[in-house]
Amino acid sequence: MALVDYGGSSSSASEDEELIESTHPPTMVALKRPALPTAAALLGPKKPKPEEFVEDVVDDPALHGGRIRSFKHERGNWATYVYVPATACVDQLEEFQTEAISNLSSDLELQPNESLHLSLSRTVVLQYHQIDEFSRSLQAALNSSAGFAATLKGLRIYTNEERTRTFIAAPLDAAFVEKMTAILQPIDQVMLDYRLQPFYDPASFHVSLLWCVGDQQTLLNSKLAELQELLEDQDTLPLAVNKVHLKSGNKDFAYILK
Template sequence: MVFQCRRKRRWKNMSPKQDEEEPQTEDSSLHGGRIRSFKHERGNWATYVYFPYHPEEEFEELLEELLSAAASHGVVLTPQEEFHLSLSQTVVLRHHWIQPFMQSLRAGLTHCKRFVCSAGRLRVYCNAERTRTFLGMEAFTGHAQLLDLVRVIDQTLTEFQLETFYKDPSFHVSLAWCVGDLTEELKEITKELQSLVDERDDGPFHLNLDCAELRCRTGNKTFRFSLEA
């Protein structure tokens, strides 16, 4: 049975939990040639909602093999610094919106239950600006629960007149990226790369996410939202 996230408007007295704060930097040399999707302005906070993935040793070994195989075909990929499954696009929050945004999001998630989802099929993605190409691993379980969460998150985004998530999302964990649009080059070798995922000694590799704690990162702050057991 697919759970329903029942939204309640009792959020004025709820305080979101902020657990992490990271230093911000604007040194473009630290971004590997990546191009911003929007101009950085003081008071604007890049914001997105996601489930984190904490790599296992087997995943790290597989990723090394995938990068090596891609490089042998002339496609040099950079591994992600951290791994996650996105449930929103990256939007811009004004600083004074942060607290009410998090309160609204927490209220909407009140009755959402935790679950597990798994990914295993490699797919190629490119951003809207065609400035970066990604190798990702698409989820094959938990799709209905992820869609329910997106509906809740979209309601908060709509309240703040921000762009909602994709209409037909491909839920995935990005593994690695490169600058520019190398979609065709990566697609040509996807079958070979997929064989590295499927033909493991212990059977096909499945990336399993314990979807128990949703997170929202805005600028250098990360807010955490525990789902019901």
């Protein structure tokens, strides 16, 4: 499958020139020897590296709900983050998303988060050639980490660092913060080893459920009690922390915890 989410480095000028066929007319050859076959004819066309399949991407916020990238998309940059999927309560969370969007439709336009997960890193940038090595480092770092059964509890309003988006999120129950922090620590160390930013300090573990454009904290905090009633209609929200995932572009790696 072609790598389509994030591109790699383009080929160099010298490499491109190797593929250009000569356009000069043939000269007179006294011995009338047949032309020697080209390297391309003998070896076949040069196969591109996986990251060369991708064309440059022009970011257009109108194509994705007005979202603005935190960093410029460039060929070779792969957006990367570490997370725990919220699969154990996904049906309940999706029901809440639908009800919240309907109830607040007259106040603002909310969008559902499609990937429901608890982040264990910031979104950072890796180069294509770093991904597999980074994954191996992360797997080794998590080798002794223990999994556990947790729950989400309540709601909280967040904005991103640029304050260009506001989120409604379900925080991790405080009873499980210490255990989640024990998993976060080796992940942070791998980030530092690769000269990447560690997670936020203090860490605030949560699953983002809905978002809207701009800084709407004041409005959404005023609606928090109403939203909380919708969530309380749901049963306990379980979070199975038995795997940690690494998402880099369209690649996804999973590490099973003890």
